[in-house]
Every structure is written in C-alpha cells, then in structure tokens.
Amino acid sequence: MVGIIAFIQGAIGQGIPLLYGCTGEILSEKSGNLNLGIPGIMYVGAMSGVIGSFVYENSVAGELNPFLAVAIPILCSLLGSMIMGLIYGFLTITLRANQNVTGLAMTTFGVGFGNFFGGSLIKLVDAQVSSISLSRTSSFFTKTLPFSGKLGWFGDVFLSYGFLAYVGIILAIVVAVVLKKSRVGLHIRAVGESPTTADAAGINVTKYKYFSTVLGCMIAGLGGLYYIMDYIKGVWSNDGFGDRGWLAIALVIFTIWRPAVGIIASFFFGGLYILYIHFPMGMVMNEIVKMIPYVVTLVVLIITSMRNKRENQPPASLGLNYFREER
Amino acid sequence: MKKKKHEKLFHMVKRDDISTSVRVAIKLGAIVIALVLCAVITTVATGYNPVEVFFSFIDGAFGSSRKIWITMQDTAILLLISIALTPAFRMRFWNIGGEGQILMGGLGAAFVMMNFGESLPSGVVMLLMIVSSIFLGALWGFIPAICKAKWNTNETLSTLMLNYIATQLVAFFIVYKVPSGSAVIGIINQKTRAGWMPELFGSKYMLTILIAVILTISLYFYVNNSKQGYELRVVGESEKTAQYVGIKVGWVIVRTMIISGALCGLVGLLLVGSKDHTITTTITRGLGFTAIMVSWMAKFNPFIMIPASLLIVFMNKGANNMASAVGLNESFGEILLGIILFFIIGSEFFVNYKIAIKKDRKKNNSEKSENKGLTDVSKNKYEKY
Numbered sequence: 001m002v003g004i005i006a007f008i009q010g011a012i013g014q015g016i017p018l019l020y021g022c023t024g025e026i027l028s029e030k031s032g033n034l035n036l037g038i039p040g041i042m043y044v045g046a047m048s049g050v051i052g053s054f055v056y057e058n059s060v061a062g063e064l065n066p067f068l069a070v071a072i073p074i075l076c077s078l079l080g081s082m083i084m085g086l087i088y089g090f091l092t093i094t095l096r097a098n099q100n101v102t103g104l105a106m107t108t109f110g111v112g113f114g115n116f117f118g119g120s121l122i123k124l125v126d127a128q129v130s131s132i133s134l135s136r137t138s139s140f141f142t143k144t145l146p147f148s149g150k151l152g153w154f155g156d157v158f159l160s161y162g163f164l165a166y167v168g169i170i171l172a173i174v175v176a177v178v179l180k181k182s183r184v185g186l187h188i189r190a191v192g193e194s195p196t197t198a199d200a201a202g203i204n205v206t207k208y209k210y211f212s213t214v215l216g217c218m219i220a221g222l223g224g225l226y227y228i229m230d231y232i233k234g235v236w237s238n239d240g241f242g243d244r245g246w247l248a249i250a251l252v253i254f255t256i257w258r259p260a261v262g263i264i265a266s267f268f269f270g271g272l273y274i275l276y277i278h279f280p281m282g283m284v285m286n287e288i289v290k291m292i293p294y295v296v297t298l299v300v301l302i303i304t305s306m307r308n309k310r311e312n313q314p315p316a317s318l319g320l321n322y323f324r325e326e327r
Numbered sequence: 328m329k330k331k332k333h334e335k336l337f338h339m340v341k342r343d344d345i346s347t348s349v350r351v352a353i354k355l356g357a358i359v360i361a362l363v364l365c366a367v368i369t370t371v372a373t374g375y376n377p378v379e380v381f382f383s384f385i386d387g388a389f390g391s392s393r394k395i396w397i398t399m400q401d402t403a404i405l406l407l408i409s410i411a412l413t414p415a416f417r418m419r420f421w422n423i424g425g426e427g428q429i430l431m432g433g434l435g436a437a438f439v440m441m442n443f444g445e446s447l448p449s450g451v452v453m454l455l456m457i458v459s460s461i462f463l464g465a466l467w468g469f470i471p472a473i474c475k476a477k478w479n480t481n482e483t484l485s486t487l488m489l490n491y492i493a494t495q496l497v498a499f500f501i502v503y504k505v506p507s508g509s510a511v512i513g514i515i516n517q518k519t520r521a522g523w524m525p526e527l528f529g530s531k532y533m534l535t536i537l538i539a540v541i542l543t544i545s546l547y548f549y550v551n552n553s554k555q556g557y558e559l560r561v562v563g564e565s566e567k568t569a570q571y572v573g574i575k576v577g578w579v580i581v582r583t584m585i586i587s588g589a590l591c592g593l594v595g596l597l598l599v600g601s602k603d604h605t606i607t608t609t610i611t612r613g614l615g616f617t618a619i620m621v622s623w624m625a626k627f628n629p630f631i632m633i634p635a636s637l638l639i640v641f642m643n644k645g646a647n648n649m650a651s652a653v654g655l656n657e658s659f660g661e662i663l664l665g666i667i668l669f670f671i672i673g674s675e676f677f678v679n680y681k682i683a684i685k686k687d688r689k690k691n692n693s694e695k696s697e698n699k700g701l702t703d704v705s706k707n708k709y710e711k712y
Binding site: 034036087090091095096097098100101102104105106107108109110111112113114115116117118119120123238243246249250253284286287288290291294295297298301302305306308314318319323 | 488654
C-alpha cells in the first residue's frame with residue numbers, strides 16, 4: 001500500500017510538467033500553430049525562474065520574504081517564456097515563417113539557453129556557491145496543503161503536492177472550458193480550423209493566433225518551473241529536464257487535443273516514466289517500459305487517422321500559415 | 328472588422344519574382360546582422376573584445392590540421408543528413424524523424440559489428456553492416472510514409488514519435504549487451520577493428536567526406552533532373568495535380584521516404600562504423616533536427632547546403648572553443664546558433680513578400696491575377712516553403 005501511494009505521488013509529480021506543456025501546446029495548436037519549440041520553451045521557463053530566484057537568494061542573507069520568493073521565480077519564468085512565445089509568434093504569424101523550422105530553432109535556442117546558464121550562472125554573477133541549489137526558495141514551492149499529513153492515504157494521494165501542481169490542473173480545466181464553451185474559444189478554434197473563413201466572419205486571425213500561442217508558451221514554461229522548483233527541489237542539473245517537452249507534445253496527440261483528458265493522461269505518462277523506480281524489473285525491461293508512451297501515442301495517432309472521425313482530427317490548418325491575400 | 332478603422336499605411340504583398348542577387352543580398356544581410364548581434368552577446372558574456380572573439384572562433388574550427396579535418400568531417404555528416412531529408416521535404420513531407428532513422432541505421436551497424444564482427448570475414452561483415460543499417464533506416468522512413476499514404480496520418484507527429492522509439496530501442500540494445508555496471512558500450516572491436524570502415528588516402532575522415540560529395544551531386548540531379556524527382560516535386564506542389572496527371576501519389580510518398588530513411592541509415596552506419604566506433608542514444612547529437620534547418624535554409628538546394636552546414640559547424644566549434652577558454656558552458660554555441668537561425672528564418676519573409684505603401688494596391692492586384700503556367704506556379708509555390 002505504501003509503495004503504491006508513493007508510486008502515485010511520483011506519477012503525479014512527474015505528470016504535472018507534462019500537463020503544463022500539454023495544455024500550452026493544445027492552446028497553441030488549436031489556433032493552428034504547431035509549436036515544436038515547446039521543449040526549448042520549457043527549458044527557458046525553468047531557467048528564467050532559476051535565474052530570478054538565484055539572484056534573489058544570493059542578495060538576501062537572512063529570511064526570505066515568502067511572497068517574493070514565490071512571485072519572483074514565477075514572474076521571471078512567465079516573462080522568459082513570454083519572450084520566447086513572442087519570438088515564435090513574430091516569426092510564424094507576422095513573418096509567416098515555416099512553423100516546423102521555427103519551432104526546432106526555438107528548441108535549439110531554448111535548450112542551449114537553459115544549459116548555458118545552468119553551467120555558467122554562478123560564474124556570471126560571481127556567486128560564492130559551488131552549485132545551483134535553490135533549497136530556500138524551493139521550500140516555498142514544495143509546501144503542501146496544511147492538513148495533508150492528517151488524512152492518511154487520501155491526504156497523501158490528493159493533497160501532498162505544492163501549489164503549482166493544483167494550478168496546473170486548474171489551468172487545464174480552465175483551458176478546456178474556455179476552448180469548448182466560450183466565444184474566445186470558439187474564435188480560437190475557428191482560426192485553427194479555417195483562418196480564411198474566420199477572417200471572413202470578422203475574427204482577427206492575427207490577434208487570436210498571437211494570443212493563444214503566447215499564452216500557450218507561458219503555460220508550458222510554468223511546467224519547467226514546477227519541475228525545477230518543486231519536483232527536484234531547486235537543484236539544477238544540465239539536461240536534467242530531458243525529453244519531457246517532446247513527451248508533452250506526444251501527450252497532445254494522445255489526448256486528441258483535449259486539455260481535460262490531459263490531466264489523467266499526463267499522470268499515466270508520468271507513471272510509465274517512473275514505473276521502473278517503484279517496480280524494479282531489471283534494466284532491460286525498464287527501457288522497454290520507457291518506450292511505451294511513444295508507442296501508445298503513435299498507435300493513437302494512426303488509429304485516429306484511420307477512423308477519420310471529424311471530432312478527433314488535428315485542427316485542419318495545423319502547421320499552415322495564413323496570408324490573407326493568398327486564397 | 329466590426330467597425331471601419333483607419334486604413335493601414337502599408338500592407339504586405341507577395342512578391343511575384345525576385346532576382347537571385349536581391350535574394351542573396353537579403354540572406355547575407357540577415358546573416359551579417361545576426362553575426363554582429365552574436366559578437367555583441369559574446370563580448371558581453373565573456374569580456375573579450377570582438378576581434379579576439381573572432382580569432383577564437385577561427386581557432387576553434389580551423390586552428391590545427393586535425394581541427395580542420397574534424398570540422399570537415401562534421402560538416403560532411405551534417406550535409407549528408409540534410410541531403411537525406413531533402414527529397415521528403417521537396418514532397419512537403421515533414422520528416423522530422425531524421426534522428427530516429429540515423430539511430431536505427433547506427434543500431435543496425437552496431438548489431439552486426441558486435442554479433443558477427445569476429446566470426447565472419449571482414450568483407451562480409453561490412454556488407455552486412457551496410458545492408459542492415461540501410462534497411463533499418465529505410466524501415467523507419469517507410470512506417471510514417473505508409474501511414475501518410477493510406478490514412479493521411481500527420482507525418483510531423485508520427486516521425487517525432489518514431490525518434491523516441493528508436494532512442495529507446497538503442498537504450499534497450501545497450502543494456503541488453505551491457506546488462507550490469509556502466510551501461511555503456513565502449514569502442515566496439517577495438518583490437519580486431521572488425522567492421523571498422525576503411526580509411527581512404529590514409530585518413531579516417533576521408534570516407535565520410537567522399538560519400539558526402541558523391542551524394543550531394545547525385546541527389547541534386549535525382550531531385551531536379553530525374554523522372555522520380557519530377558514526380559515527387561509535383562506531389563509536393565499539389566496532390567490533386569499529381570493524381571490528375573497519373574502519378575501514384577501514395578507510391579511516390581513511400582518510395583521517397585524509403586530513400587530518405589535509407590540515406591539517414593547510411594549516416595548512422597558512418598557514425599558507428601567510421602566516426603565513433605560505438606553506439607549511444609545521443610550519437611546523433613541532435614543533428615537530425617539541425618539538418619532540417621540546414622535543408623530549409625538552403626531552399627532544398629544540395630549545393631547551398633554545403634556553406635550552410637559549414638556555417639553551423641563553424642559556429643558550434645568556435646563557440647565551444649570560446650566558452651571553454653573562459654570557463655563558460657559549451658551550450659553557448661546553441662544560443663548563438665539559435666539567434667542566427669531566427670534571423671535567417673525571419674529574412675525569408677523579405678524574400679517572399681514586400682511591404683507596399685497603400686497607393687500601390689491597384690497595381691498589385693493586376694499583377695496577382697496574371698495567369699501562369701504549371702512550371703511557373705510550381706516555382707513560386709515552392710518558394711513559399
């Protein structure tokens with residue numbers, strides 16, 4: 001029982017970064033922008049938060065102000081991923097550059113950004129520490145709900161996470177509702193399905209594409225921040241975030257563009273990611289288990305395209321840019 | 328728009344044609360601006376002055392004859408991957424699975440080297456390596472292609488997934504072969520050198536470079552001058568047109584992706600058999616993704632990919648040299664590369680579009696309505712990518 005609870009906790013902890021990435025990417029893809037820069041943007045989101053809290057921690061000797069310790073990393077992270085989103089948006093929406101190439105360039109840049117500052121931050125700001133370890137700031141992020149310890153297994157499974165985990169789940173639900181029920185969501189989906197029609201109906205295509213792409217990037221960036229501040233408790237290691245960004249993109253297909261499904265699916269993927277830690281089955285099987293998320297996603301992708309149901313398809317103009325004068 | 332706003336002063340118009348010199352000038356201008364920005368960033372980050380930075384970059388890439396050889400070899404490998412991906416891109420098939428196809432090729436070569444390297448004569452081993460790596464690479468190209476042809480499965484997403492399946496297969500192979508301890512396959516057949524690709528003209532770098540040269544030339548003619556190349560270009564322009572003129576679209580997609588995958592598999596063979604003599608999950612070092620950008624930057628022209636690959640390898644080596652000299656992280660090169668790519672990607676806009684002041688509008692409309700022949704249209708559409 002204890003083992004299973006620990007496993008569920010681990011799976012959810014692993015799943016939350018994927019959930020953020022998945023929610024952000026769905027928002028972006030629904031407006032027709034296939035953003036392959038998400039892996040890089042999550043690195044930038046994580047690193048920007050790390051830079052913010054590193055500078056803050058090193059400038060304050062005594063007790064940290066709880067509000068600032070939480071607000072500074074979050075604002076830095078949002079700012080970093082917003083700038084990345086604006087670069088991507090400017091290149092693909094305003095300058096109509098190819099989305100795949102732009103996205104891959106974003107990933108190259110973003111991963112480089114994360115690793116460069118991860119390896120050089122200490123030298124750049126002349127700090128007197130040996131490694132980036134933000135345990136003081138991180139302790140505010142990992143704080144669980146006050147009564148989680150008193151409720152037995154219920155508290156462990158549902159209440160034992162830092163606040164960013166709950167924010168991630170709420171965001172996924174909000175995005176799902178907004179996309180499905182609200183006028184803004186309708187407009188975003190219209191732009192993603194057929195920008196020409198949307199434009200003719202008087203929807204500002206450029207505005208909605210920018211809105212959902214940049215917002216999507218900011219949400220994804222928070223996933224990086226959660227991973228570094230909460231899940232691994234503020235200790236940065238280069239390439240530590242790994243291929244989670246790509247896994248988030250896989251999750252988008254796996255959930256067939258439904259953010260609310262992403263909540264459960266991300267925990268499932270997270271569980272597969274760490275299955276081998278909790279249920280040792282030999283190194284050889286581990287590598288096979290780690291392959292499952294990708295195989296399952298590929299199978300889902302192929303089956304949805306085989307069945308060809310309209311509501312399960314990618315947004316019709318996904319990956320294509322819109323130029324009004326070209327009909 | 329809901330209410331009439333004031334008319335915009337300028338708007339964007341698609342260019343109908345653009346002379347080569349203007350196009351080159353725009354691209355070079357973008358690269359120069361990007362390099363200046365990179366120099367500024369480097370100066371700020373390291374405290375070196377720009378001239379020192381420049382010489383440090385030169386030293387990193389061309390500082391000694393060994394460095395020159397390695398730069399050439401790395402350029403050749405990047406060029407080879409870019410070329411391998413190009414036929415698919417000309418067909419507008421977004422194969423971002425180069426990584427996976429290379430890894431599978433490498434896996435095939437490593438499998439043969441480790442299992443048969445010492446029991447079979449070396450000629451047979453090499454033949455088996457070539458066959459198995461090309462086959463596995465082609466298989467990794469075939470899977471997304473057949474799904475695309477049969478069910479119109481989104482190829483960007485399927486090739487992406489196949490990358491990680493290939494990564495995990497390699498990881499599986501490694502722990503299967505080295506079940507305990509480090510889980511690292513060292514240099515394969517270090518003593519016997521079985522399955523090591525031959526050295527040409529006394530240099531172990533020469534084979535890769537030679538293959539790159541041969542394939543650059545042959546692929547240029549394959550895409551631009553052969554019947555199959557014509558077919559894949561027509562499919563890229565318009566599947567409907569292709570069907571109308573009697574091209575079997577599905578077959579062209581599958582055939583082209585088999586070629587693309589097989590060539591990537593060949594690169595895997597070169598990495599394992601000639602360059603590294605080992606296999607890891609990161610043997611491609613992300614080159615499968617970088618090559619996509621190279622191919623696109625060069626407008627799918629194999630000959631322009633040569634300077635494009637060289638530029639990227641040069642920046643990478645130079646930035647590494649610079650960063651290690653001042654104790655900064657080597658990922659510095661990726662940041663600079665990203666900046667250069669942003670500028671090149673952005674400059675594409677000014678090649679395809681021009682900013683027109685409002686009064687030009689009538690003239691542009693009449694230009695747009697001109698009728699064009701099939702070849703003309705195809706040329707223009709292709710520039711959009």
